[in-house]
Amino acid sequence: MGKEPSMPVARASDNPTFELGGNTITGLVSPSRGASECVLYRIDVPGGGKLPPHSHDHEDTFTLLAGSGLVHIGDASREIGAGDSVVVPTGAIHWVEAGEDGCTMIVTMLAGTLFIRESGDGDVPPWGR
Numbered sequence: 001m002g003k004e005p006s007m008p009v010a011r012a013s014d015n016p017t018f019e020l021g022g023n024t025i026t027g028l029v030s031p032s033r034g035a036s037e038c039v040l041y042r043i044d045v046p047g048g049g050k051l052p053p054h055s056h057d058h059e060d061t062f063t064l065l066a067g068s069g070l071v072h073i074g075d076a077s078r079e080i081g082a083g084d085s086v087v088v089p090t091g092a093i094h095w096v097e098a099g100e101d102g103c104t105m106i107v108t109m110l111a112g113t114l115f116i117r118e119s120g121d122g123d124v125p126p127w128g129r
Helices: none
Strands: 017-020 023-029 038-045 055-056 061-074 075-083 085-088 094-110 113-117
Touching: 055 094, 085 113
Parallel strands: none
Antiparallel strands: 017 023, 023 038, 038 094, 055 113, 061 075, 061 085, 061 094
């Protein structure tokens, strides 16, 4: 038999956390945690909080795990609730405003995806490295 493939396991007890505008981002899977092609992370937005408007150089997809909110993509806005999923097109300015009880979402995108601020400055954020 051949060599068994490696099986990286990112332990919950080792999940790094980051702050972004009053929101907590928890890194789940990233290149620094064993992935080579994707990034997976959780965002907790407090009641009445919001993510800053931004875009990416690749598609962004997320699912609301808990709570509710309003997602803005370009000039369009839609209410979202637990279980709803959103696909954000490449380059689209977008952000999420949490409902009064806040919201938790899980996000996935390609490894190396840039977080591009409204100013046009962009980089790979620490949760994506």
